[in-house]
Amino acid sequence: MRYAYTVAQTRALENATMATVGEATLMQRAAHGLAGRAADLLARTRGTVYGSRVMIVVGPGNNGGDALYAGQRLARRGCSVTAVRALGRPHPDGLAALLAAGGRLVDGGGLSVDDLAGVDLVVDGLLGIGGRPGLPADVLALTAAATVRGLPVLAVDLPSGVVSDTGQAPSGSVHATRTVTFGCYKPGHLIEPAASRCGRIELVDIGLDLGGTVPALAAWDPDDVATHWPFPGPTSDKYARGVVGLDTGSDAYPGAGVLSTHGAVYGGAGMVRFLGAQRSAEIIARDLPNVVFGDGRVQCWLVGSGWGERADGDRAVADRVASGLPLVIDADGLRHLPDRLPGTVLLTPHAGELARLLQCERGDVTADPVAAVRSAADRTGATVLLKGATQLVATAGTETVEVAVPGPAWTGQAGSGDVLGGLCAAVLAAGVGARTAAVLAASVQAMTAARFVGPLPPQELARHCATVIGELGRGPGGRRGEHR
CATH class of the missing domain: 3.40.1190.20 (Ribokinase)
Known part of the structure; x- marks a missing residue:
């Protein structure tokens, strides 16, 4: 059985854990799990991790930070990693870590779908569980083109544009091949139409103590x-x-x-x-x-x-x-x-x-x-x-x-x-x-x-x-x- 928790519950669980181990440790745990799942997806679809081209679409906040730190790890494994600044200012420490590992940052406004040529994996690190429904047209065009071209899309925590607590998925939201979520499942992973946008869902343990929290959903298998x-x-x-x-x-x-x-x-x-x-x-x-x-x-x-x-x-x-x-x-x-x-x-x-x-x-x-x-x-x-x-x-x-x-x-x-x-x-x-x-x-x-x-x-x-x-x-x- 899978148990899902609301955004408010998840935030409270994360804050309780951060009070013990610190925010940086929690983010590194998430990034480590995300990088491992990204490498597995590359190995399955391309046959190798080394030499792969990874595009990370990032926005502000910790969701983008998780993706950038994961990009750092992939760059160290020989991937060519490009972060696309699509919304707001990227997580500064995560961006610095990626750049120091040999990654690069480009402005999303100057990109076109042609820039997907040669890309092996797109990582959706734009919006997290608290993100607003839907996506800007230029970002949506980029992620939609990746889907049309058959490129694997890896969503960080939840496909950007879907609504975590209600499972709503506006037409302007990401279709992921795989979603990596941290600590616990969220309602959007289990409720249609958002659930279908997630693709295969993988849960990464980041040390949240779920014992004292009553889940919002219990999904049977x-x-x-x-x-x-x-x-x-x-x-x-x-x-x-x-x-x-x-x-x-x-x-x-x-x-x-x-x-x-x-x-x-x-x-x-x-x-x-x-x-x-x-x-x-x-x-x-x-x-x-x-x-x-x-x-x-x-x-x-x-x-x-x-x-x-x-x-x-x-x-x-x-x-x-x-x-x-x-x-x-x-x-x-x-x-x-x-x-x-x-x-x-x-x-x-x-x-x-x-x-x-x-x-x-x-x-x-x-x-x-x-x-x-x-x-x-x-x-x-x-x-x-x-x-x-x-x-x-x-x-x-x-x-x-x-x-x-x-x-x-x-x-x-x-x-x-x-x-x-x-x-x-x-x-x-x-x-x-x-x-x-x-x-x-x-x-x-x-x-x-x-x-x-x-x-x-x-x-x-x-x-x-x-x-x-x-x-x-x-x-x-x-x-x-x-x-x-």
């Missing part, structure tokens, strides 16, 4: 999913695996009922009991004969998917909440929320639905999704899964927001959210808490889309989820046949 998935044990029956009750679909939107049922079935529920729309039930009965119709024992409910306009929606949601059972409220069900919900209730909105819940604009949610999902959890009391390119899970009163394993954009299609609701319900019914269940379900759906690449419809991906879950049980993190 496939091994974490395997460790926490509720695999059945040798004596598990259908009730140990969990019975999911579904009140989904409508005559207008029968597909939502069908797809949510696919999610619950192929997510591993011990039994699926469908009590939704009749048109949905008719399709389900033909395709999924293991699904039960009619009242009976239920261990988790999913409601709302494909309801459309439902006159008794308030009562239907209130009754399920009153049952005290774990509950997933999706899609149209989100229009019928009571004022306050228990943490065992899981809400699964996309950005537009979350904006409606928070009574704000969709752009407000996408501009800062972490703040939005945390606000929704605190306001409702429920656990909230914000669906999208980056899937975030927040619980009321909890500072850390969970980040599901990312997947390809193929899941961005109608019906994927219905399947995800069924997956969430299957994990909840197995006894997993709402927060963990949401991350597990979202991660498995994303991992399935990555494993079975292409424009597969959501019902096909739902079926493949069973394969991915089975593979998790045989992998290093999972124990086949053992219930957790």
Whole structure:
């Protein structure tokens, strides 16, 4: 699992370390790690470090200082290093160290894309984690030309122009081949669209003590999913695996009922009991004969998917909440929320639905999704899964927001959210808490889309989820046949 910290948290951690070892030592640690990663990238792309041509684009502040000191080390290893002054005044001591090692400084205003000819590596040391969004046009043209020419671009701490705390990435920001970050991950490394601008991310230990600081984000990986998935044990029956009750679909939107049922079935529920729309039930009965119709024992409910306009929606949601059972409220069900919900209730909105819940604009949610999902959890009391390119899970009163394993954009299609609701319900019914269940379900759906690449419809991906879950049980993190 990777943990990310905000700019304010990172500054506080750095200041605490500098109070012990000094600012210069901290910068040298960062420069040493950065130079090593740059040399590795040169060796991989060019075959050698000696004789390579490195261009370092620098701005003011410590970010540029890290890059300049790294340039000093590369120059000592036989690289031809040119620092490009693109913004403000470069870090004076770092610049002096580079020049003393044989590097040179040029003014960015006099450069053109033709100056990239013969360059083997571009180092983005322009703006750090506190930098403003976007880049000046001339700087952007230079870094964009490097990308077009296939030159590796190494970002220092974070690609310049992206927003560290929110993950926003304006069109005027750097596309890095690799990003080297120091001490800890930042939200922009984990949240789209900034995450895609980072390329491969490498963390350099500079001695920050993270022990007393609660991270802003906790990003899961496939091994974490395997460790926490509720695999059945040798004596598990259908009730140990969990019975999911579904009140989904409508005559207008029968597909939502069908797809949510696919999610619950192929997510591993011990039994699926469908009590939704009749048109949905008719399709389900033909395709999924293991699904039960009619009242009976239920261990988790999913409601709302494909309801459309439902006159008794308030009562239907209130009754399920009153049952005290774990509950997933999706899609149209989100229009019928009571004022306050228990943490065992899981809400699964996309950005537009979350904006409606928070009574704000969709752009407000996408501009800062972490703040939005945390606000929704605190306001409702429920656990909230914000669906999208980056899937975030927040619980009321909890500072850390969970980040599901990312997947390809193929899941961005109608019906994927219905399947995800069924997956969430299957994990909840197995006894997993709402927060963990949401991350597990979202991660498995994303991992399935990555494993079975292409424009597969959501019902096909739902079926493949069973394969991915089975593979998790045989992998290093999972124990086949053992219930957790």
